[in-house]
Amino acid sequence: MKKRKFIFFMLLPTFLLILFIIFYPTISGVLLSFKNYSLFNFKNIEWIGFDNFKEIFSDPFYGNIIWNTVKWVVFSVFFQLILGFILALLMKEPFKGRGIYAGFVFYPWAISGFAIGLSWSWLLNGQFGVINDILMKIGFINEGINFLSDPSLAMFSVILVNVWYGIPFFAIMILASLQTVPDSLYDAAEIDGAGYFTKLFHITIPYIKPTLINTILLRTIWIMNFPDIIYGMTRGGPAGSTEILSVKMINTVFYESDYSKAAAHGVVIVSILFIYTIMYLRLTSKQEFSL
Amino acid sequence: MKKKTFKSIIRIILLIIFFVFAIFPLYWIILTSLKPTHELYSFPIRYWTNNPSLYGYKKLFEFVNFQRYFLNSIIVSLSASFVSTIFAMLSGYILSRGEFKWKYPIILFLFFSQMIPTYLIMVPQYTMFLKLNLINKLASLIIIYSGFGAAFSTIMAKGFFDRIPRSIEEAALIDGCNEVQSLFKITLPLMVPGLSAILSFSFVNNWNELFTAVMFLNTSDKYTVPVGLYSIVSKAGVQWNVLAAGIVIALLPTIIVFAFAQKYIISGLTQGSLKD
Numbered sequence: 001m002k003k004r005k006f007i008f009f010m011l012l013p014t015f016l017l018i019l020f021i022i023f024y025p026t027i028s029g030v031l032l033s034f035k036n037y038s039l040f041n042f043k044n045i046e047w048i049g050f051d052n053f054k055e056i057f058s059d060p061f062y063g064n065i066i067w068n069t070v071k072w073v074v075f076s077v078f079f080q081l082i083l084g085f086i087l088a089l090l091m092k093e094p095f096k097g098r099g100i101y102a103g104f105v106f107y108p109w110a111i112s113g114f115a116i117g118l119s120w121s122w123l124l125n126g127q128f129g130v131i132n133d134i135l136m137k138i139g140f141i142n143e144g145i146n147f148l149s150d151p152s153l154a155m156f157s158v159i160l161v162n163v164w165y166g167i168p169f170f171a172i173m174i175l176a177s178l179q180t181v182p183d184s185l186y187d188a189a190e191i192d193g194a195g196y197f198t199k200l201f202h203i204t205i206p207y208i209k210p211t212l213i214n215t216i217l218l219r220t221i222w223i224m225n226f227p228d229i230i231y232g233m234t235r236g237g238p239a240g241s242t243e244i245l246s247v248k249m250i251n252t253v254f255y256e257s258d259y260s261k262a263a264a265h266g267v268v269i270v271s272i273l274f275i276y277t278i279m280y281l282r283l284t285s286k287q288e289f290s291l
Numbered sequence: 292m293k294k295k296t297f298k299s300i301i302r303i304i305l306l307i308i309f310f311v312f313a314i315f316p317l318y319w320i321i322l323t324s325l326k327p328t329h330e331l332y333s334f335p336i337r338y339w340t341n342n343p344s345l346y347g348y349k350k351l352f353e354f355v356n357f358q359r360y361f362l363n364s365i366i367v368s369l370s371a372s373f374v375s376t377i378f379a380m381l382s383g384y385i386l387s388r389g390e391f392k393w394k395y396p397i398i399l400f401l402f403f404s405q406m407i408p409t410y411l412i413m414v415p416q417y418t419m420f421l422k423l424n425l426i427n428k429l430a431s432l433i434i435i436y437s438g439f440g441a442a443f444s445t446i447m448a449k450g451f452f453d454r455i456p457r458s459i460e461e462a463a464l465i466d467g468c469n470e471v472q473s474l475f476k477i478t479l480p481l482m483v484p485g486l487s488a489i490l491s492f493s494f495v496n497n498w499n500e501l502f503t504a505v506m507f508l509n510t511s512d513k514y515t516v517p518v519g520l521y522s523i524v525s526k527a528g529v530q531w532n533v534l535a536a537g538i539v540i541a542l543l544p545t546i547i548v549f550a551f552a553q554k555y556i557i558s559g560l561t562q563g564s565l566k567d
Contacts, residue, residue, distance in 0.1 A: 006470075007389045011397070014382040014441045021438025022404045025412035025419065032415060090306050101306070103553055105313045110549035112499030114517055115538050118524065119320045122531055130319055133336040164312070176561035225408040228501060232524075249410055250502060259414045266411030273406060 033264035039257030052264035061240055069224065069244040071155060072162070076223050077216060079163040084170025089200075091171070092178050109168035117232015120161045124148055124233075148234055151241035158230050158242050165229060170215060177211035178204070213284045220280075221273055245269050317542075324348070324535035331531050347532035348540075354533065356511055357540065360519035363429060364498060365544075367515055371433045372493035375440030376448075379489060380482070382441075383448025384474065388457070398449075404442045413506050420507070431507050432515070436500065440493040447492065447559045451485030452478070488555030491548045498545050516541045 036048045056062060087105065091098060108116065123131050126146035135141045147157040185203050194202070205212070227246040230236065236243035236251060243251075249265035252258055323331070325343040351357050386394060416435060417426070425431040455478060463473040479486075501517040508514055514522065520537050523529055549556070 004391070007385050007391055010381045010385040010389075014378045014445055017378060017434075017438045017441050018401075018404055021416070021435055022407060022412065022442070025415035026407050028415040028418070029411050086305070087309050090302055090309070099554065101310065102557075103550055105309055106553060106557070107317070107546055107549055108313060110495050110545045111542050112501065112517055112545075114499075114501045115520065115541050116316075118520065118534065119316055119538055122323065122535070123316055123319055128332055128336065128531075130336055130338075164316070167309075167313075172557050173561055176557070221406050225406075225410075227410070228499075231501070246408065246410065253410070253414065253506070263411065263414060266408060269408060270406075270411060277406070 029263050033267045035260045037260045052261045072244045075159045076162045080166035080170050084167045087171040088174035106168040113228025114232040117229040121233045151239045154241045173215045177208040181207045320535050324539045347536035350533045351536045360514045360516045364515040367432045368494050368497040371436035371497045372490050374437040375444050376490045378441045379444030379448040382445045386449045387452035401442050427509050436497045444489045447489050455481050484555050488559040491552035492556050495545045
């Protein structure tokens with residue numbers, strides 16, 4: 001009996017805080033999306049049903065925003081995964097100075113997304129940007145590219161930066177799980193004459209599959225909820241070409257000050273994530289998902 | 292033998308490419324922050340500067356109240372990280388050592404709380420804190436960041452506690468310590484690397500948070516560093532060496548913390564999310 005009390009009091013502070021800071025606001029956020037609370041309507045807040053959602057979905061650009069979000073998430077996760085995997089494989093065998101090397105290649109992950117966005121908007125600047133200069137020097141292009149002001153290139157640019165930012169996370173997670181693959185598996189395969197890629201696809205990847213499944217799920221959720229880089233680079237522009245759902249929601253709060261409509265955007269995002277998570281876990285549950 | 296050297300050359304080349312790709316943007320921002328204004332927009336683009344200038348930094352501290360933002364960020368990030376780490380230490384310990392019915396639902400609950408986007412709950416949080424008269428106060432950010440931090444830090448803390456063998460505590464109990472004594476005298480000292488990893492991880496997260504801070508802080512004496520950067524960008528006609536100086540100052544604390552704690556952060560992160 002005394003022990004149960006002990007457990008209860010050890011968990012209490014954390015849970016009160018999370019309930020107060022995360023769960024209660026989540027519920028009121030969902031309720032808010034059915035009301036008409038905005039900067040222009042503080043007093044007479046009423047229940048207006050699905051009006052906010054109707055308004056969101058009737059936005060002619062909404063299809064475009066969804067499509068942008070899909071591109072943003074799919075391409076970012078895909079390239080972060082592939083490049084992070086390659087980096088982890090390169091770092092698997094110990095070499096002199098590996099710890100210091102890790103510090104340098106992993107640091108982008110410690111920086112604020114907004115600062116990364118700002119920095120890269122300078123690097124990718126159409127006139128004074130160093131990336132254009134380098135591309136011209138190696139003879140790749142003849143004249144400066146407007147990475148951020150050209151609507152057909154802006155999405156490519158923000159994804160590039162997000163990939164840069166996200167490689168370390170995948171590399172860290174994969175590197176850690178690569179260390180757990182028993183050497184005996186490789187030794188046995190080598191006796192059978194297996195080459196590098198045979199070992200990779202038949203031993204390494206199956207062995208670390210649970211980590212891959214976990215990390216992809218976590219990253220997909222985080223990237224979908226991550227407006228910081230886009231905010232530092234384009235704020236959704238030019239002409240809405242980099243506007244994804246989370247950016248749209250932030251803009252609805254900061255520029256339109258329509259808090260209920262913003263909450264409705266949030267509810268749409270959470271619903272998509274929820275459905276995605278359930279489907280993902282169903283599809284991968286046979287693959288021994290371990291949380 | 293020949294094949295092996297070929298492979299290791301490829302490996303070295305790829306490692307160098309990753310290194311350059313990671314480090315170049317940082318180099319460029321530091322260089323920009325040290326360039327005198329006339330070199331910023333000159334052709335051909337200069338990859339080095341012979342007359343480094345602190346103009347960008349000077350302007351930053353004169354033009355906007357950047358030292359104030361820095362101090363605010365330190366106060367908010369440090370206090371919130373300490374609070375969430377202490378909370379996480381308690382709950383992580385119980386989730387690692389305790390045996391009770393609700394253990395796994397609680398761990399799941401902690402994971403799900405990670406999935407809720409900060410900006411969905413930003414507005415309801417704002418209304419809540421408005422009622423508590425805590426708007427435009429650093430305290431509001433400290434409370435919110437502690438809450439977000441506590442969830443993830445608990446998961447990390449559990450991972451670290453799981454690595455400390457239970458037998459050490461049992462030995463202490465046999466030697467006549469009670470449970471609280473064994474926690475403080477035996478387990479916690481072994482948790483020092485873990486706790487510093489958790490603390491640094493939360494610090495990095497708190498230091499970088501932008502949108503809640505923009506929403507909650509509305510006078511410039513209360514701004515944190517990211518909000519300060521945000522407000523500089525909104526002002527037209529800022530020179531890039533000044534902005535780059537701001538970015539460097541904003542990166543500095545997290546890079547230092549990360550450099551010292553990366554080994555622990557990385558092991559804590561992978562422990563926390565791979566296994567329960």
